[in-house]
Amino acid sequence: MRYLIAWSNLPAWPVAAPLLGVAMGLVLAGRCWRRILPLLATVLMATAALMVVIDQVRFRYPRDFIWPTFFDQYHVIGVLAVLCTLAEAIRTLLARRAVRPTPRASVTADGTGHQPRQQDRCRRKHRDHG
Secondary structure, eight states: OHHHHHHHHOTTOTTHHHHHHHHHHHHHHTSSOTTHHHHHHHHHHHHHHHHHHHHHHHHOOOOSTTGGGGGGGGHHHHHHHHHHHHHHHHHHHHHHHHHSOOTGGGOOTTSSOOOOOHHHHHHHHHHHHO
16 A cells, blocks of 8 residues: 555656565565665665755745745655655564564573563672672
């Protein structure tokens, strides 16, 4: 569904959404550096902002209600940055879900399944070594 939304926001770059999907698939499969998505999002947003600033300085657009319409061509870059951020959020959620222990696997050494408090761990450490 998110790729349909991407295609509707990226009419000038119809290949961008599928390429982002391939990049996310490579990251999830472990075949690509996992920090590429947030790095790409940062670079894309910075590029869009820089291009807006350069155009504003060059052409001195009037500050009025229609000011954002002067930068429609940079909207695509901002949407790609948002989609990269969304892809990274999905990757993070999937990674957290994979690491979360199941109730059966969380049995501790004492067999109770309860994690000892920090104070208990410190007392045991001092008692054993002191």
